Amino acid sequence: MPITQQQLLQILPNAGPVAGVFVPVLNTAMGKYSIITPARIAAFLAQVGHESGQLTALVENLNYSAQALLSCWPARFTAALANQVARQPEKIANIVYADRMGNGSTASGDGWAYRGRGLIQVTGRANYAKCGEALGLDLIGNPDLLAQPANAALSAGWFWSINGLNTLADAGNFTQITQRVNGGQNGAADRLTIYQRALKVLV
Known part of the structure; x- marks a missing residue:
């Protein structure tokens, strides 16, 4: 219906x-x-x-305050690091999503490139690859298609x-x-x- x-x-x-x-x-x-x-x-x-x-x-909004970073991802941020990158979504994404879900290191930029997109946020290089294969889209080369x-x-x-x-x-x-x-x-x-x-x- x-x-x-x-x-x-x-x-x-x-x-x-x-x-x-x-x-x-x-x-x-x-x-x-x-x-x-x-x-x-x-x-x-x-x-x-x-x-x-x-x-x-x-597209996922990663514009977090230092306090929110410490609250959401205590294992990924010290107080000093949270203060250093607060309100910088690209840096935050690269830290939060580094070395998991098929992403490379913080320096690879994969965290930002493959941050959550879509109506149920597809996140991480590996999930973009799977979703792209299913939908016939090059989501690794062009993640913004999502x-x-x-x-x-x-x-x-x-x-x-x-x-x-x-x-x-x-x-x-x-x-x-x-x-x-x-x-x-x-x-x-x-x-x-x-x-x-x-x-x-x-x-």
């Missing part, structure tokens, strides 16, 4: 300026990955809505599919979906609010 622009705006009211762009690409992505029942669509829109600031942010609405939506559908999230949506296991998307329960209340709103709109 494709969604309409009116439904999308009832579910994600802050998406007004971009709703017209996203309705067709979301419908394409959801169709491709069998996100086609009210339960699946509600769960998907709740997660992508939260992850992307209601479809307004397609910041285009159509590819941002398709990458979220791909992530949803490879993590088996339709099955969890069918079971109504929304907490577990959040766990797989986020790796924790950050923003759980907002995700749940959007999910419940979406279920009312779609059912």
Whole structure:
């Protein structure tokens, strides 16, 4: 069941300026990955809505204060280093994402090049390679392709599919979906609010 622009705006009211762009690409992505029942669509829109600031942010914002760096990544920052790189997103990305997820060292620049992009943020060189292979895109050579609405939506559908999230949506296991998307329960209340709103709109 494709969604309409009116439904999308009832579910994600802050998406007004971009709703017209996203309705067709979301419908394409959801169709491709069998996100086609009210339960699946509600769960998907709740997660992508939260992850992307209601479809307004397609690239990860790493503009952190020193305090936030120490709070989010205590293993990666000393107080001195946090003060040194605070509010410098490129330096922060290269430190936070160095030597993991297929990325090279801090000096490689991979952390910044392959920071989170898309509606469910694909992060790290290895994940960009997998996603690019699945979608037929050269995301290693041109990572910014994931910041285009159509590819941002398709990458979220791909992530949803490879993590088996339709099955969890069918079971109504929304907490577990959040766990797989986020790796924790950050923003759980907002995700749940959007999910419940979406279920009312779609059912």
